[in-house]
Amino acid sequence: MARAKIKRGSTSVDMTPMCDVAFLLLTFFILAAQFKPTEAIEVNPPMSVSNRVAPEKNILNVTISKDNKVYLIMDPLIKGDVLDELGKQRNISFSAQDKANFERTDFVGVPLNQLKQFIQLKPGEAKGADLPGIPVDSTNNELAAWISAAINARMGQQLNFLIKGDDRAKYPTFKAVIEAFKANDQYKYNLVTNSKAVPEGSELYKKNRAAQTDKKTTE
Amino acid sequence: MAEMEVKESKRKGPGVKKSKKHSTRVDLTPMVDLGFLLITFFIFTTTVSQPTAMNLNMPKDTKDKNLDTKVKESGSLTLMLGKDNIIYYYYANDPSKMQTTGYKAVRDIILKKKKSTPAEDLFIIIKPDKDATYKNAVDILDEMDINDITRYAMVDPTPEEYNMIQQTEVAGGVK
Numbered sequence: 001m002a003r004a005k006i007k008r009g010s011t012s013v014d015m016t017p018m019c020d021v022a023f024l025l026l027t028f029f030i031l032a033a034q035f036k037p038t039e040a041i042e043v044n045p046p047m048s049v050s051n052r053v054a055p056e057k058n059i060l061n062v063t064i065s066k067d068n069k070v071y072l073i074m075d076p077l078i079k080g081d082v083l084d085e086l087g088k089q090r091n092i093s094f095s096a097q098d099k100a101n102f103e104r105t106d107f108v109g110v111p112l113n114q115l116k117q118f119i120q121l122k123p124g125e126a127k128g129a130d131l132p133g134i135p136v137d138s139t140n141n142e143l144a145a146w147i148s149a150a151i152n153a154r155m156g157q158q159l160n161f162l163i164k165g166d167d168r169a170k171y172p173t174f175k176a177v178i179e180a181f182k183a184n185d186q187y188k189y190n191l192v193t194n195s196k197a198v199p200e201g202s203e204l205y206k207k208n209r210a211a212q213t214d215k216k217t218t219e
Numbered sequence: 220m221a222e223m224e225v226k227e228s229k230r231k232g233p234g235v236k237k238s239k240k241h242s243t244r245v246d247l248t249p250m251v252d253l254g255f256l257l258i259t260f261f262i263f264t265t266t267v268s269q270p271t272a273m274n275l276n277m278p279k280d281t282k283d284k285n286l287d288t289k290v291k292e293s294g295s296l297t298l299m300l301g302k303d304n305i306i307y308y309y310y311a312n313d314p315s316k317m318q319t320t321g322y323k324a325v326r327d328i329i330l331k332k333k334k335s336t337p338a339e340d341l342f343i344i345i346k347p348d349k350d351a352t353y354k355n356a357v358d359i360l361d362e363m364d365i366n367d368i369t370r371y372a373m374v375d376p377t378p379e380e381y382n383m384i385q386q387t388e389v390a391g392g393v394k
Contacts, residue, residue, distance in 0.1 A: 012244075015246075015247035015248060015250075015251055016247060018247075018251050019247045019250055019251045019254065022251050022254030022255050022258065023254050025254075025258050026254055026257050026258050026261070029258060029261040029262065030261060033261060033264075045270065046353065046354040046357040046358065047361075048271065048273045048357060048360075048361040048364070049361055049364055049365055050271045050272065050273040050274075050361075050364065051271060052271055052272050052273075052274070053270075053271060053272070054270045054271060054272035055272065064353060162272065163275075164270075165353035165354075165357070166353065167352065167353065167354040168352055168353075168354070169352060169353040169354075170349070170350070170351070170352055170353065171300070171347040171348070171349065171350075171351040171352060171353060171355065171356055172349050173353070174353045174356060175347075175375075178277060181277075182277065182279075182280060185279075187276055187277045187278070187279060188274070188275070188276050189274075189275045189276075189277075190272035190273065190274060190275070191272060191273040191274075191275050191357060191360075192270050192271075192272055193270065193271055193272065193273050193357060193361075194270060194271070195270075195271040198365065199326075199365060202326070202365045202366065203330070203333075203365065203366045203367035204364055204365045204366070204367055205365075207367055
């Protein structure tokens with residue numbers, strides 16, 4: 001019974017390189033993913049069906065926290081100019097050091113008379129919840145002054161005004177913010193929201209569907 | 220390489236039993252599966268969480284009464300946003316016939332009004348009172364989008380209306 005033996009190759013594939021690639025990619029994505037930075041101001045915006053992505057450039061963000069405090073977040077590019085402009089308007093002199101400190105802060109969350117102490121804080125030390133917020137009362141609407149300074153600092157270039165409110169913020173605060181914008185003749189705002197799906201069967205849903213089928217037929 | 224080479228020792232005496240060697244090769248398929256699953260997960264989650272923005276255009280305040288938007292009484296629906304996610308609504312210009320609803324049911328009311336009114340007459344007046352939240356205001360604006368209402372305005376309730384809401388709230392036991 002002498003039979004020539006055929007050498008059989010193994011059918012099992014070596015998975016090691018594939019495994020290597022998989023984990024390399026995994027590591028890459030984990031490291032490259034930009035995790036949401038822990039925000040100094042905790043805000044949980046409401047949902048809307050809007051699918052427009054919020055602008056990220058040239059922004060002036062007014063944030064309303066759940067306890068109705070108002071904070072201002074500016075585009076880092078205009079911060080220095082805004083402070084100069086505000087100093088001019090309110091006759092406050094800011095030193096170069098003040099300005100450098102100010103550019104380091106992530107947001108503004110105090111009345112003007114506490115601003116100099118506020119900018120001494122190191123980034124990360126400033127927690128929204130501990131700060132009084134920017135006054136927006138009709139008698140002392142400092143937010144309007146900030147907005148006006150930002151508009152002047154931008155010299156006619158269009159700023160994107162974002163309003164980011166918390167679910168639990170009260171309407172009067174939101175209205176006061178709107179008033180501050182109105183005082184500066186600004187009437188267009190972007191309300192930052194989380195997106196949700198358009199309810200099926202609603203008018204907008206039908207409209208979107210119709211727009212989609214139109215697109216398909218023209219293509 | 221996944222398999223490890225096991226060197227057999229040459230010092231095997233005659234009395235030494237050969238122990239059966241198990242293969243040291245590990246099946247990596249589940250590990251690869253897991254790896255790709257995680258990759259897929261990360262790819263999908265990295266782009267999704269961008270915040271969206273809703274446009275809001277407010278009218279310029281005018282003192283001139285002639286420039287105010289004229290609203291046909293028959294086509295108006297007023298929604299007053301009160302405390303505790305309650306909406307008080309009335310048709311035309313008759314606050315005494317105020318009814319109560321919530322944010323889920325308001326869509327039907329808006330749609331009913333929309334169907335029964337000519338498009339050019341339809342006007343929805345939103346009046347958030349002092350106790351309404353920002354979410355309420357955004358929700359109702361969103362509702363305008365969802366129902367494709369183009370003519371609406373956001374104004375303050377009159378003191379009388381506010382009193383009525385207060386009274387209703389007290390009567391209804393809303394704290």
